Each structure stands twice: as structure tokens, then as C-alpha cells.
Amino acid sequence: MDPSQAEFEEEAISGTGEGDENMEGVEEQDDGYTSSTPTSTLTWISWFCSLPGHEYFCEVTEDFIEDDFNLTGLNTMVPFWKEAMEMVLDVEPDEDASKIPDVSIVESSAEMLYGLVHQRYILTRPGLQSMVEKYEAGIFGSCPRVYCAGCNVVPCGRSDLPGLDTVKLFCPNCNDIYVPPSSRFQGVDGAFFGTTFAHLFFQTYRELSPAPFWRASTPSGASLSPRSSTGSMSRSSTSPGTFFNPNPHGGQKRAAGYVYVPRIYGFKVSERAKSGPRMQWLRLRPENADELDMVDWRGRWIDDDDGYDEEEEEEMEDKRMEDFDPDAADDDDDDDEEEEEEEVQEISGSMRHALEMPVGQSARTNPTVPRALEGLGGGRLRMVRQWAPSRHVEVQG
Amino acid sequence: MSPRVRTPIILGSSLQGGNWVCVSIDFWSFFFSSWISWFLSSKGNEYFCEVEEDFILDRFNLTGLNNEVANYPQALDLITDQLDDDIQDEFRGSLDVQARLLYGLIHARWIVTARGLAKMLEKYKRAEFGRCPRVLCQQQPLLPVGLTDIPYEKSVKLYCGRCEDLYSPKSSRHGSIDGAYFGTTFPHLLFLVYPTLIPPKSGPADLGPLSTAAGASSSGAGAIAGELARSRRRQKEEAPMIAEGGGEDINTANVALKAERYRPKIYGFQVNEIAKLQRWQEAMRDRQVKRLEEMETQGAT
Ligand SMILES: [Zn+2]
Ligand SMILES: [Zn+2]
Numbered sequence: 001m002d003p004s005q006a007e008f009e010e011e012a013i014s015g016t017g018e019g020d021e022n023m024e025g026v027e028e029q030d031d032g033y034t035s036s037t038p039t040s041t042l043t044w045i046s047w048f049c050s051l052p053g054h055e056y057f058c059e060v061t062e063d064f065i066e067d068d069f070n071l072t073g074l075n076t077m078v079p080f081w082k083e084a085m086e087m088v089l090d091v092e093p094d095e096d097a098s099k100i101p102d103v104s105i106v107e108s109s110a111e112m113l114y115g116l117v118h119q120r121y122i123l124t125r126p127g128l129q130s131m132v133e134k135y136e137a138g139i140f141g142s143c144p145r146v147y148c149a150g151c152n153v154v155p156c157g158r159s160d161l162p163g164l165d166t167v168k169l170f171c172p173n174c175n176d177i178y179v180p181p182s183s184r185f186q187g188v189d190g191a192f193f194g195t196t197f198a199h200l201f202f203q204t205y206r207e208l209s210p211a212p213f214w215r216a217s218t219p220s221g222a223s224l225s226p227r228s229s230t231g232s233m234s235r236s237s238t239s240p241g242t243f244f245n246p247n248p249h250g251g252q253k254r255a256a257g258y259v260y261v262p263r264i265y266g267f268k269v270s271e272r273a274k275s276g277p278r279m280q281w282l283r284l285r286p287e288n289a290d291e292l293d294m295v296d297w298r299g300r301w302i303d304d305d306d307g308y309d310e311e312e313e314e315e316m317e318d319k320r321m322e323d324f325d326p327d328a329a330d331d332d333d334d335d336d337e338e339e340e341e342e343e344v345q346e347i348s349g350s351m352r353h354a355l356e357m358p359v360g361q362s363a364r365t366n367p368t369v370p371r372a373l374e375g376l377g378g379g380r381l382r383m384v385r386q387w388a389p390s391r392h393v394e395v396q397g
Numbered sequence: 398m399s400p401r402v403r404t405p406i407i408l409g410s411s412l413q414g415g416n417w418v419c420v421s422i423d424f425w426s427f428f429f430s431s432w433i434s435w436f437l438s439s440k441g442n443e444y445f446c447e448v449e450e451d452f453i454l455d456r457f458n459l460t461g462l463n464n465e466v467a468n469y470p471q472a473l474d475l476i477t478d479q480l481d482d483d484i485q486d487e488f489r490g491s492l493d494v495q496a497r498l499l500y501g502l503i504h505a506r507w508i509v510t511a512r513g514l515a516k517m518l519e520k521y522k523r524a525e526f527g528r529c530p531r532v533l534c535q536q537q538p539l540l541p542v543g544l545t546d547i548p549y550e551k552s553v554k555l556y557c558g559r560c561e562d563l564y565s566p567k568s569s570r571h572g573s574i575d576g577a578y579f580g581t582t583f584p585h586l587l588f589l590v591y592p593t594l595i596p597p598k599s600g601p602a603d604l605g606p607l608s609t610a611a612g613a614s615s616s617g618a619g620a621i622a623g624e625l626a627r628s629r630r631r632q633k634e635e636a637p638m639i640a641e642g643g644g645e646d647i648n649t650a651n652v653a654l655k656a657e658r659y660r661p662k663i664y665g666f667q668v669n670e671i672a673k674l675q676r677w678q679e680a681m682r683d684r685q686v687k688r689l690e691e692m693e694t695q696g697a698t
Contacts, residue, residue, distance in 0.1 A: 175661060260563050
């Protein structure tokens with residue numbers, strides 16, 4: 001493989017095609033850290049936690065590390081245990097320390113020791129307390145998902161065993177995990193945070209945990225301008241005073257519940273299309289806590305023997321998936337028949353109604369659609385057929 | 398009409414910020430550097446593709462934009478490199494802002510044409526819009542999208558075809574680009590027109606034929622340049638780019654069942670309220686799958 005190809009593939013694997021440029025300066029320092037030693041004024045733990053890429057770690061108290069009970073089982077996982085302990089606790093090494101072949105080996109042992117102790121420490125009350133301070137200061141960053149509206153995330157691992165995967169970020173609003181935005185976290189082991197911490201954290205601080213149900217804010221918001229809609233959205237997500245979850249063990253924060261609705265020329269992409277939405281369930285919340293009980297422990301609908309009212313269900317979903325933009329959300333309030341009509345017209349709409357733009361679109365929207373789609377040629381027919389197979393003949397004329 | 402003779406040549410590739418970027422310029426812009434090629438090469442403008450001059454010069458495609466852009470005639474002259482040289486420097490500065498707005502609005506219209514889609518598809522296949530931050534999307538390349546088609550309202554977002562969700566760009570220089578320059582329609586039209594490119598819901602991201610070709614040949618960037626030249630030739634011939642679609646047999650009714658999801662656990666046990674929500678969500682999923690499969694069989698008979 002020639003060097004240029006290697007470069008190309010490395011880029012592809014690291015997946016950092018964008019966004020890391022402001023971190024480069026920091027990463028240069030990163031190279032030197034393994035061989036540098038903490039200055040005398042700083043404890044090893046403070047120094048370790050201040051390194052670039054170690055922002056997610058909190059400082060484990062020395063008395064926690066000194067308590068053998070907390071270290072049970074770790075000594076078999078860490079080589080040069082005694083020396084690593086001395087390094088982490090800033091204890092002067094014994095006279096016979098000279099038999100250690102290389103100080104960098106002890107350094108990596110010390111890092112492993114600290115990381116594994118850290119995994120346990122952040123499950124204790126003082127550990128959770130340190131982490132909630134970092135959380136509220138935004139040290140862990142926020143969810144990259146647009147409709148999570150900047151919900152803060154916590155670090156988590158996908159395994160409790162070291163060496164398997166790097167640290168990830170858990171968002172309590174979408175209950176999903178994300179790759180940290182900066183590549184400097186790609187060297188941090190996820191096991192140093194573990195699989196349990198993120199969820200114990202939100203069980204402990206329920207006021208930080210978004211509730212599993214969500215109802216769009218009052219329709220009055222829909223008449224406001226788009227600018228004030230962002231205001232109302234952040235208001236609804238940050239006013240715990242008016243919010244109540246009947247489950248005392250559940251999340252006590254109002255969720256950010258919008259689900260993205262894809263549109264083509266202002267028309268919702270129908271689920272009837274092959275490229276139609278298939279994943280909205282992943283982000284969907286019921287409007288009320290009661291609705292969660294309509295599904296049994298095996299994931300089946302209770303009282304669903306002879307099906308359900310399909311249209312009613314679709315309408316329910318539509319309400320939950322109102323658009324960010326309240327102007328565009330107006331058409332979601334249509335009754336069933338109109339809803340059906342709209343879906344039938346969706347693709348034809350992109351052709352036929354493009355110049356009229358009936359759905360909450362201003363006159364400023366693209367008037368060039370017919371010309372623009374000319375080049376799609378044969379695709380046009382097929383696109384129409386894909387949509388609502390049996391009902392499109394009249395639209396063609 | 399511009400006196401230029403458009404003879405695209407591939408000059409090779411250059412290393413830009415760690416990415417191999419193919420630089421293709423015509424003779425005119427090589428010697429004089431056109432406004433568009435300058436704009437496209439500016440830092441932060443990586444999401445934009447080149448709008449072909451024919452498209453800009455067809456006044457019909459610009460219908461209504463004169464109401465959106467101040468100093469519209471001069472802004473148009475600037476982006477088509479026909480601005481008088483004796484124009485005052487202070488005016489040029491403000492004109493540049495208007496030219497960017499005009500180019501962005503034209504761009505939003507261009508990328509929903511057949512040729513514009515094809516251009517953005519090349520960038521998508523090279524993952525130039527970044528990759529999905531969701532761990533279970535396994536580095537799925539993203540596509541830019543707007544939340545509104547009206548300028549100055551919302552910044553550009555990134556759409557993942559695998560989880561079908563929106564993410565904010567990692568970099569602030571991309572986070573400040575106007576979403577209206579990409580529009581609400583683009584990624585959804587792309588997957589409508591190219592259904593074979595709808596990403597699978599599980600497994601590693603398939604980068605499609607472009608990157609496969611580049612990967613198979615050890616000449617790396619050279620192969621990409623070759624592919625670019627080929628696709629340019631295809632465009633010039635006005636060949637139906639749609640041929641890549643041909644997804645008559647694709648059935649997406651139950652693809653959601655293959656999607657992986659994260660299950661939060663405390664000491665190995667599922668968290669009660671989250672598990673309940675996830676069961677409800679999966680029941681909603683199953684209900685949709687059932688609905689789509691019924692539709693499928695009804696359509697078949
Ligand atoms: Zn989230
Ligand atoms: Zn994704």
C-alpha cells in the first residue's frame with residue numbers, strides 16, 4: 001500500500017473528517033505525557049486528571065484507593081501492582097525499585113490501576129457527587145442529536161473489562177450512545193467508566209433524567225414565529241416546576257421529545273415509500289405515562305387481539321412527531337381523511353404542487369422544481385409508482 | 398455569454414487537512430481563479446458542491462432570488478466572474494456577503510436536480526459530510542440538510558440515513574452554515590432517487606461503488622480522480638444518472654427489525670423505566686412493520 005493510500009484509509013477509519021482542527025494543538029502535548037512526570041506541587045491523580053483527553057475522569061480520593069476492600073480483584077489485572085500503587089498515591093518508591101525495567105511500564109500500570117479504581121469510585125456517593133458537578137458544568141458535552149436540544153451526556157463504557165472499547169457518551173434523553181466529538185478521547189478506555197455508571201447516575205439524580213413520555217407544548221406555540229418557538233422549546237425542557245412524572249422512581253425532567261419528520265418539498269415522506277421513515281420508533285415517546293403500560297413485558301400490545309385502529313394510531317404518532325418549526329406543524333392537525341389525502345399526494349405533490357406550495361410554505365420556496373426534476377427523467381415514473389402503488393393514476397394526468 | 402472554453406482537466410490531488418481532495422479546474426479558473434472555485438476551496442465551505450455554470454446562467458433556475466438578495470445583479474455577476482473590475486473595494490466587501498447568500502440559495506436548488514444530486518452523491522460516498530456520531534450506526538456517512546428552506550433561520554444539520562435522525566456538525570465552522578443553502582428536501586430526495594443507496598440498518602457502513610473502486614486499486618487518490626473524470630464524462634453525456642437507482646426489488650418493510658439499539662444496564666440489569674419505554678418503542682416498531690408488510694402483500698396481489 002502506498003503512503004497516500006495509507007493516509008486515506010487512516011482518515012476513513014478514524015472518522016474524524018471534520019471538526020478536530022481546534023484540538024490539534026492539544027494533541028501535540030499529548031505525545032509527551034507518558035514520559036513526563038508530575039511536578040512536585042501536583043499529586044499524580046491531579047496531574048493524570050488534567051491531561052488532555054482525561055477531562056472525563058474525576059479525582060478519586062486517596063482514602064478510597066487505600067481501602068483494600070475497594071481494590072478487590074484488581075491486583076490480578078494490573079502488572080507491577082505495588083509500584084503502580086506507589087505511583088498513584090505519590091509514595092516514595094522502595095530502595096529496590098531499580099529492578100523495574102522501564103518507568104513507562106509502571107506508568108501504564110498506574111493508569112490501568114487508576115482507571116479500574118475510577119470505574120468503582122464513580123459508583124459511590126462521593127464519586128457520583130464529583131461526576132454530577134462535572135455534568136452540570138458541561139464537562140462531558142451535550143448530545144449531538146439535534147432534537148435532544150443540547151441535553152448533557154455522561155461518559156460510559158460498553159464493557160467493564162479494559163482493552164475492549166474506548167469511552168462513549170450516553171444521552172439520557174434519547175437513551176443512546178455516541179462517539180465523543182474529539183479524537184483525543186479515542187485513547188481513553190471505556191472500562192474506566194464502566195457500563196453501570198451512566199445509568200446509576202440518572203437513577204440517583206432523577207431530576208436530571210428525562211421522563212419517558214412527552215407531549216408537545218400547547219398549540220398556542222404554533223402561532224408564534226419560528227424564533228420564539230426555539231424559546232418555547234427550551235422553556236419546556238428546563239421548567240421542572242410544572243412537570244410531574246407519576247412514577248416516583250422515573251425521570252423527573254421534561255424530555256425533549258421531538259422526532260424528526262423528513263420532508264420532500266414540504267410534504268412528509270410517506271412510510272409507503274421504500275425510502276420512507278423506518279426508525280422514528282427509536283426516538284418516539286408516548287404522550288402519557290399510562291401508554292407505557294399498554295405493552296406487556298414481552299413487548300406485546302395488551303388488548304390488541306383483533307388489530308387496532310390504524311388511522312387513529314397514525315394520527316397519534318403524527319401528534320408526537322410535530323415539526324420543530326411550528327409553521328410547518330400546522331398541517332399535522334388535519335383530520336384523518338385529509339391526512340390520507342396528503343400522503344397520497346406526497347410525491348405527486350413534489351411535482352404538481354411545487355409551484356403552489358400549499359403546505360405551510362411561503363412564496364419564497366423553490367419555484368424551480370419542475371425544471372429541476374426534469375433531468376430525473378425515467379426516475380419520475382418509478383418514483384410515483386414506489387409511493388402509493390394503486391392510487392396514482394389520476395395524478396399522472 | 399462567457400468566452401471561456403470549459404475543458405475540465407484533472408490536475409491531480411492535493412492534501413488538504415489530512416483529506417485527499419481531487420482538484421479539478423478548467424483552464425480559465427486555473428489562470429484567473431473563478432469566484433466559485435475560490436468559494437468552494439475556502440475553509441468551512443466543504444459541504445458545498447460546485448453548481449454548474451449552465452444552471453446558474455439559466456435565469457429560470459434563479460426565479461425569485463432577486464427578492465432575496467440585495468444587489469442581486471452585481472452578486473450574480475460576481476459569482477459568474479463577470480463583475481466589472483472598476484467596482485469599488487468597499488462595495489465589493491458587502492457584495493461578497495450577498496454573493497455567498499446567492500450562491501447558497503442557488504446551491505439549494507441545484508442539489509435537488511439530477512446532476513446536483515449526482516455531485517452530492519460523490520461527496521457522500523467520500524464521507525465529506527462526516528459520519529454519524531451514534532455508536533450503533535457504525536460510522537455511517539451523513540448528508541447535509543436544512544430544517545427550513547428560508548435563509549437566516551436555522552444552521553445546517555446532518556442527516557443519517559441509517560438511524561434517520563439529525564445531528565449537529567462537530568465543527569463550529571460547519572455549525573454556522575445556513576441550512577437553507579441545503580434545504581429540507583435534499584437527503585430524502587437522494588434516497589428516493591437512489592433507493593439502492595438506502596443504508597442497511599445493521600453491519601458496517603457500505604461506502605458504495607466509488608470508494609470500493611478506490612480501495613480495490615492501490616493507487617488510491619489516483620483511482621478517485623479517475624472515477625471523478627469518468628463521472629464527469631457521464632454528466633457531460635447527460636446520461637441518465639438514475640440508472641444507479643433501479644431499486645424495484647428493494648423491500649424496506651421490515652428493515653427496522655435489524656436495527657441495533659443500546660440497552661442501558663445497571664450491574665447487568667435493565668433499568669426499569671427505560672426498559673419499559675424501549676418495549677413500547679419496539680411495539681410501535683413492530684406495529685409499523687406489520688402495517689408495511691400488509692401493504693406490501695396488498696400491493697402484490
Ligand atoms: Zn440524545
Ligand atoms: Zn445514525
